[in-house]
Amino acid sequence: MPPDALALKYRQAIEAELQRVVNFSNSPHLADYHQMLVYHMGWEGEGAGPGATGKRIRPLLLLLTVTAAGGDWRAALPAAAAVELVHNFSLIHDDIQDDSPMRRGRPTVWKLWGIPQAINAGDAMFTLAQLALLDLAGRAEVAVVLQAAKILNGTCALLTQGQYLDMAYERRGDLNIEAYWQMVQGKTAALFSACTQIGAWLACSSPECREAYRNFGADLGLAFQVVDDYLGVWGDTALTGKSSESDILARKKSLPILFGLSQKGRFYQAWTEGQIMPADVPRLTHLLESEGAREFTQEHAARLTHRAMGALGAARPQGEAGDALRHLAEEMLSRTG
Numbered sequence: 001m002p003p004d005a006l007a008l009k010y011r012q013a014i015e016a017e018l019q020r021v022v023n024f025s026n027s028p029h030l031a032d033y034h035q036m037l038v039y040h041m042g043w044e045g046e047g048a049g050p051g052a053t054g055k056r057i058r059p060l061l062l063l064l065t066v067t068a069a070g071g072d073w074r075a076a077l078p079a080a081a082a083v084e085l086v087h088n089f090s091l092i093h094d095d096i097q098d099d100s101p102m103r104r105g106r107p108t109v110w111k112l113w114g115i116p117q118a119i120n121a122g123d124a125m126f127t128l129a130q131l132a133l134l135d136l137a138g139r140a141e142v143a144v145v146l147q148a149a150k151i152l153n154g155t156c157a158l159l160t161q162g163q164y165l166d167m168a169y170e171r172r173g174d175l176n177i178e179a180y181w182q183m184v185q186g187k188t189a190a191l192f193s194a195c196t197q198i199g200a201w202l203a204c205s206s207p208e209c210r211e212a213y214r215n216f217g218a219d220l221g222l223a224f225q226v227v228d229d230y231l232g233v234w235g236d237t238a239l240t241g242k243s244s245e246s247d248i249l250a251r252k253k254s255l256p257i258l259f260g261l262s263q264k265g266r267f268y269q270a271w272t273e274g275q276i277m278p279a280d281v282p283r284l285t286h287l288l289e290s291e292g293a294r295e296f297t298q299e300h301a302a303r304l305t306h307r308a309m310g311a312l313g314a315a316r317p318q319g320e321a322g323d324a325l326r327h328l329a330e331e332m333l334s335r336t337g
Contacts, residue, residue: 162186233293
């Protein structure tokens with residue numbers, strides 16, 4: 001089966017499993033509560049559909065890892081749902097904390113239902129993730145289920161730490177690039193690593209294989225974030241759906257911006273002069289590029305991509321799922337939008 005066809009088959013199964021888990025919250029007296037959840041998941045409301053659901057990359061990574069490592073992907077569906085629900089829990093809370101009114105072209109949950117109920121919706125996603133993970137009981141050995149729970153909950157702690165650093169960094173003017181890596185290891189890499197690590201555990205692969213998959217997920221997550229940071233400054237708005245001015249206007253502490261600040265040159269001077277207006281962005285973008293930030297970011301994306309693919313090679317993924325896993329990683333890291 002071609003990689004895209006296999007990914008589509010898995011995505012359809014993931015969607016059905018997610019709907020099964022989220023439907024646990026559905027009852028006549030909880031209609032509005034349930035509506036918040038299905039709206040955020042992209043299933044209902046204005047603009048519902050594939051563009052609103054997202055690509056379900058994380059659960060797909062988990063299922064492909066399970067199969068490529070020799071396991072049964074169908075038995076792993078509850079774990080796939082769990083990692084996607086954790087991801088969406090973090091998105092709902094991030095939107096509140098970042099004061100983001102839109103996600104995937106639609107108003108965010110807090111914008112429609114208010115902050116208190118949006119917090120509750122995020123908490124519901126987190127709790128449903130835990131319930132989904134427990135559905136592994138009977139499909140995997142108890143020790144493996146406990147290990148999966150340990151990995152996922154440890155990852156949730158890292159997610160909150162990464163979000164803490166992200167918000168704390170907004171008020172700091174003395175950040176260095178090392179601080180950036182500390183943040184993105186929690187915010188992005190941790191959940192990617194959890195997906196591949198849990199997938200390898202559910203396939204009962206060897207300790208060496210599990211470690212290779214863990215490293216693959218972690219480096220894939222770092223590379224994914226660096227590519228995202230690159231697109232946040234030099235991406236094509238028509239492809240990304242996000243203005244290439246937004247990261248600079250929001251004074252986001254992304255990798256290219258931190259590199260530019262570290263040079264203490266004209267970009268640093270312009271950045272620290274005061275408020276940045278839309279008309280200032282083209283000049284700041286040009287200064288970033290002239291001082292080497294674009295090349296620096298591209299080099300780090302390439303290095304991390306090479307490291308991620310090396311770790312995947314060490315894991316020796318097998319069969320059609322192995323091909324699909326390589327294809328997915330390459331697609332994620334070469335994206336232009």
